[in-house]
Amino acid sequence: MNKYLQGAAVAALSIAIAAPAMAEEWNVSVWGKRRAFTEHVEKLAELVSEKTGGEFTMNVSYGGLSKNTENLDGISIGAFEMAQFCAGYHEDKNPTITVLELPFLGVRNLEEEVAVSHMIYEHPAVQEDLARWNAKLLMTSPMPQYNLVGTGDPRETVESFDGMRVRATGGLGEAFKAVGGVPTSVPSNEAYNAMEANVVDTVAFAQHAHLSFRTIDQADWWTANLNPGTVNCPIVVNIDAYEGLSDEHREALDSSVDESIAYYLDNYQNNVLTQWDQILDEKGVTKVEFSDEELQKFRDATQGIADQWIEEKSAQGIPAQELYDMVKAKLAEMHGM
Known part of the structure; x- marks a missing residue:
């Protein structure tokens, strides 16, 4: 009997070793509809499935799992394994990454946005911040700077922004307020009507949103290089789900991030x-x-917003000055300064 049991144990062990990896299926919570903003998520799912022979798959849900403002909460309780959210939705839940939403940091393009975002995501204080929600930062969703479309005569100086009615929210609204603008939080889908009805003079969006919400149809001018700021929208995974992956599946996920980001950038540029x-x-x-002179005036006028952020976050025990200095140093390096 003992010989039989020993033989059975060896056989069972052999089967376990020879058996293929268990199939893994993740649910991914995003919102809206498939668009440039979600193409890296779709590409990630495609690559992971290819690399694992279909053993690791992702179901990308556009609003069917959670509200966009509650995705981080869903990750924290394991309601789904991966999600996208934006830092500005709930600054108190992710204060460290809001450094990336400060105005006039000097980001010029999507490649720079990726570089500074991923650098900040790797900082131990930032990882600890998100770990409170059982979330691991995987990659960013790089958004262009929220430049303005406007009606009437072009506004080409800091002084011309005085009294300008602008659709801008959060930190961007504060930035325009600092140079005399009058920010309003008109919902995105009402921005076109607000321009048409002369409720606002200008609207701050990324390019794809100006197209989607048709504010470009009302525009007389566009600020090509003001680059006042943007939102930072990470992709996170549930830590337990990530750590529960087999080595093969985890490698497939990790190794697909850079390619997914590259695909996002190429798609955004071309489409x-x-x-x-x-x-x-x-x-x-x-x-x-x-002009460079005018841009410096904007930076000088809004520096107080960054200073206040540093003071407030430092009081919370966050290495705010270090995070801010890291962003500025990285951008200076990329600008050859």
């Missing part, structure tokens, strides 16, 4: 930014290019 330039030409929208 949004190129289209944007064509539309500006077709509609005869004037491109406003601010």
Whole structure:
């Protein structure tokens, strides 16, 4: 009998060793509809499935699992394994990464946004911050700077922003307020009507949103290089789910991040930014290019917002000055300064 049991144990062990990895299925919570903002998530799911022979799959849900403002909460309780959210939705839940939403940091393009975001995501204090929600930062969703479309005469100086009614929320609203603007939090889907009804003079969006919400149809001019700031929207995974992956599946996930980001950048350039330039030409929208002197005036006028952020977050025990200095140093390096 003992010999039989020993033989059975050896056979069972052999089967376990020879058996393929267990199938893994993750639910991913995003919102809206499939668009440039979610293409890296779709690409990630595609790559992971390919690398694991279909053993590790992801179901990307557009609003079917959670509200966009509650995705971090869903991750914390394991309601789904992966999610996208934006830092500005709940600053108190992710204070460290809001450094990336401060105005006039100097980010010029999506590649720079990726570089500073992933650098900040790797900081131990930031990882500890998100770990409170059982969340591991996987990659960013790089958003262009929220430049303005406006009606009437182009505003080409800091002084011309005085009294300007602008659709801008959060930190961007504060930034325009600092130079005399009058921010309003008109919902995104009402921005076109607000411009048409002369409720606002300008609207701050990324290019794809100006297209989606048709504010470009009301525009006389566009601030091509103001680059006042943007939102930071990470992709996170539930820590327990991540650590529960087999080595093979975890490697498939980790190794697919850079390729997914590269795909996102290429798609955004070819399908949004190129289209944007064509539309500006077709509609005869004037491109406003601010001089270096004027841009410095904007930075000087809004520096107090960053200073206040550093003071408040430092009081919470966050290495705020270090995080801010890291972003500025990285951008200076990328700008060859």
